[in-house]
Amino acid sequence: MASITLKDLVKAYGDTEVLHHIDGQIEDGEFVVIVGPSGCGKSTLLRMVAGLETVTGGEIHIGDRVVNELEPADRDIAMVFQNYALYPHMSVRENMAYGLKIRKISKDEINRRVEEAADILEIRPYLERKPRQLSGGQRQRVAMGRAIVRDPQVFLFDEPLSNLDAKLRVQMRLEIRKLQQKLGVTSIYVTHDQVEAMTLGDRLMVLNGGYVEQFGTPIELYDRPETMFVAGFIGSPAMNFLPAEVANGVTTLSNGAQLGVAQGQGNVVLGVRPEHLEPQEDGAIEVQVQLMEQLGANTLLHGALKGTDTEMVVSLPGHVTAAPGTEMKFGAAPENMHFFAPDTQKRIE
Amino acid sequence: MVENRPILTLVSHLVLIFGVVLVALPIWITFVAATHDAVRMTQAPIPLLPGTHFLENLKATLFGSGLSSAEAAPVWRMLLNSLAMALMIAFGKIVISLLSAFAIVYFKFPFRMGFFWLIFITLMLPVEVRILPTFEVVANLGMLNSYWGLTVPLIASATATFMFRQVFLTIPDEMLESARIDGAGPMRFFIDILVPLSRTNIAALFVILFIYGWNQYLWPLLITTDNDMTTIVMSIKQMLEAAEQSPQWNIIMMTALLAMIPPVFVVIAMQKLFVQGLTETDK
Known part of the structure; x- marks a missing residue:
C-alpha cells in the first residue's frame, strides 16, 4: 500500500503542452477517480503514473519513491485496460500468472495466488479457457484478476467499464468498489462518465484541457463547484447557467427579474441545478416550458427563461404535467445558488 | 446460393471436371511413366495406364545413380x-x-x-x-x-x-x-x-x-x-x-x-x- 504524490506534473508532446502543472496527493488506500471529457488528458495522466508515458516535468511519487524513471514493471502497479488487453493465446490461468512467472515466483505460490484471485472474482470455472471463449463481463473479471494476483501497491483503471452494456456496467461498478474496499489498495480510476465517477470515488479529480479544475469528494464537487466547468460536468441533467448582473446585493436576471441573493459585483453567471428549482408562488425565475420528459420518479421540464433565449431544465419530483407554453415560477434556496465570474469561470464567494 | 436447376448443376460440374482433368493429366502421365520400364517408354504411343515396374523404378531412382551415367549423385x-x-x-x-x-x-x-x-x-x-x-x-x-x-x-x-x-x-x-x-x-x-x-x-x-x-x-x-x-x-x-x-x-x-x-x-x-x-x- 502506498500514497501517490503528483508534483507540478507536466506532459508535452513537442511544443504542445497537454497537462499543465498538476499537483495532487492521493492517500494510502484511497480511491480517486479522474474524470473529464475526452481529450482532457486524463488517460495521459494515468499512463504517466503507470510509466507508459514519459514525464516531461515534475515528479511522481509512489510511496516514498520517485518513480519518474522507473519501468512500469518496477513501479509495483497493476493496470486494467479499457479493452482488457488479455493475451489471446493464453488461458485465463496463464494470463493471470504471466506477470508472476516473469518475476520468477514459485509455481505453487503462483497457483495459490491465481486460485485465490479466481475465487474472489468467481472466475474459477473459467481458468482453463481462452479469453475469446468468455463474455465481456468475464473478460473484465480476468483483467481485474490479473491485477489482483500481482498484489500491487496501486491499481490503475483506464475506463475499464466502457466496453460493457449498461446493466453490467452498474453491476461491475459496485463490484470494483467492493473489491477495492476489501483489498484496501490505493486506486486511480479514469472515466468520462460522471455517474461512475460520483459512485466510485472517495475523491474526484476533474480535469479539463489539461488543467485540474477541482479535486475533492463527490459531495464537495456537487455542493460547491469551484468552476463553471465542474458545475456543468457534475450532476445530471447539467446545471442551468443564467447570465445576470449584481448591484447592491441584488441579482438582476437578463429578463429583468430580481433576486435577493447575490455574490460579487457586475456581470456574473448564476448557476442553479435543475433539481434545486422549486415551484414557488412568488418565485423570481420564470420558465416558459417547451418540452416535458416523464421519467417516472421525476419529471424534466425543458424550456427557456421567460423573455430570453437562455435554455433551462427543471427537474421536479413525481409526476407533473405542463403543456408547452405554460409559464411556471421557480425559486431556489440561497445555498443552492452558485455565482461564477463570466471571465475567469471561477466561483465567486 | 441455393438453387435447384439440374442443367446448371450438370454444366458447372462438367466445367469443374474439365479443369481438374486439365491440371491432373500431366501428373497422371508422370505417374504412369514412372511405372513402366525404360523400353516401354521409348515406344509409341505413350502408355496411359500404370505398368508394373513402380517399385523397381523407385529403387533404381532413389539408390542407383539415377541415370546410368555414374557421376550423378543418387x-x-x-x-x-x-x-x-x-x-x-x-x-x-x-x-x-x-x-x-x-x-x-x-x-x-x-x-x-x-x-x-x-x-x-x-x-x-x-x-x-x-x-x-x-x-x-x-x-x-x-x-x-x-x-x-x-x-x-x-x-x-x-x-x-x-x-x-x-x-x-x-x-x-x-x-x-x-x-x-x-x-x-x-x-x-x-x-x-x-x-x-x-x-x-x-x-x-x-x-x-x-x-x-x-x-x-x-x-x-x-x-x-x-x-x-x-x-x-x-x-x-x-x-x-x-x-x-x-x-x-x-x-x-x-x-x-x-x-x-x-x-x-x-x-x-x-x-x-x-x-x-x-x-x-x-x-
Missing part, C-alpha cells in the same frame, strides 16, 4: 539437399523477417522509416537481377558448394518483413503495455506474445517460402558444381541432357514425381493454418 541425396535448402531458406527468411519487422514496428530509432523503405526496395532486386555480384560475394566467402552458399543469399525477404509488419500493426498497443507492466522485456514480449500471435501467419509464410526454396533452379545451378550438392529440381533438367543417349523417361518421371511430394505434403499438412493465416484479420 536421388535420395538430391532430395536431402533440396529439403535442407528449402528448410533453411524458409526458416531463415521467417526468423530474419520476424526480427526486422519487430525492430521496425516496436523500436524508435533514427531513420526507422528509411530502413523500412530500404528493405522494401530490395523487392525490386531478386536474385536473378543481382546474380553476378552475389555470386562474386559468395565465391569470395568460400561458400560455393555448401548449404550456406545455397541459402544465405536468398534469405533476406522484403515480402515477409512487410507481411509481419502488417501483422504486428494489427496487434493492439495495449498488448505491449500490458506486457511491460507484467515485466516482460522486449525479447520476452517478442517470444511470448508476438510470435504466438503471428503463428498462423508464420505457417502460411512457411508454406509459400518452403515451395519457393524447393523450386529454386537458377541459383543452385550456378553455385554448385559438386555432384553431392545437386538439388532435385536442377537434376531433372540435367537428366534430360545426360550422356549422349535417349532419355530414360521412367527414371526421369520418377524423379519428377519424387520432387513433387514434399511440397504437396507441406501444403496438405499446413492447409488449415495456411488459410487462416492469409484470411484471418482479427487478433
